[in-house]
Ligand SMILES: [Zn+2]
């Protein structure tokens with residue numbers, strides 16, 4: 001296959017996935033297509049207890065290193081509003097986070113690695129992970145043996161704030177730890193004309209919302225980035241009754257591990273004490289999501305060098321407070337995550353989000369070269 005034909009094939013595959021988006025944990029068609037494409041190029045498929053998602057393997061010599069390259073595969077519950085001829089065929093479903101781009105890039109890399117398998121200095125696992133948007137898909141892969149023996153893992157995200165031909169990354173965190181909280185305030189319901197015999201949960205929750213905002217600004221080091229957003233408030237149902245309960249939920253995003261421990265502690269204490277001072281009580285529930293990504297210094301430096309070698313312009317980027325469940329792999333083993341420019345345009349998760357297909361070829365070449373280089377470098381160390 002010539003380079004031109006290969007690029008054409010990548011575009012076809014990309015459009016196939018773009019037209020058939022599936023939500024987290026429902027990626028059945030996507031999974032069987034990925035498995036079919038891997039088999040067609042002779043890549044072995046690991047026998048793993050995964051409902052969706054698939055892991056392939058390009059085997060090298062025994063005793064040589066094993067590394068993994070990872071793509072997510074799920075889409076979002078969004079009605080696509082682009083004018084692309086290969087627009088989503090599934091109403092209310094859209095690849096608005098570019099996971100179709102990730103799949104195609106990693107498949108392309110798998111194809112190129114397979115072609116040069118005899119020269120490979122080890123084994124490459126090809127991880128197609130389900131349910132990234134749920135924040136817990138990586139955990140499905142980690143429950144299996146997919147990463148047994150793996151010494152380094154690499155992943156990518158499409159970046160609609162970077163031009164095609166630009167790659168952004170950095171050592172340390174690129175995305176935040178993403179946690180969710182719920183606070184229920186319990187007061188005492190009464191007639192709106194007799195507040196003195198009740199405990200008004202609306203007054204309590206209003207004070208809590210305001211006070212929570214001081215945690216980031218007063219308790220964290222000012223140079224550490226973090227966010228605390230209350231995004232949902234509920235209480236009462238009519239004009240002349242003071243309700244019994246109020247409820248808020250929201251999200252906390254942190255980059256620093258110590259901040260991630262401190263913030264919920266402070267939240268619980270502030271909420272409890274405010275509620276108590278009015279005679280009320282609270283229930284505080286903390287839902288842990290993925291940690292912050294943590295790019296390994298050596299691997300990231302290698303990823304940057306390789307990017308420059310194959311002609312990417314490299315940007316050292318600042319972390320953002322979105323989440324990425326690739327972080328779960330980086331808790332277990334060293335890894336590097338990169339953002340790949342897909343042309344400046346609408347943001348991720350927008351119904352008008354688009355990928356410039358001319359970014360596909362370089363991205364595939366990049367992951368092929370990076371995988372080969374990683375196997376050689378790890379073997380030397
Ligand atoms: Zn997303």
Ligand SMILES: [Zn+2]
Nearest residue numbers: 097098099157
């Ligand atoms: Zn994404």
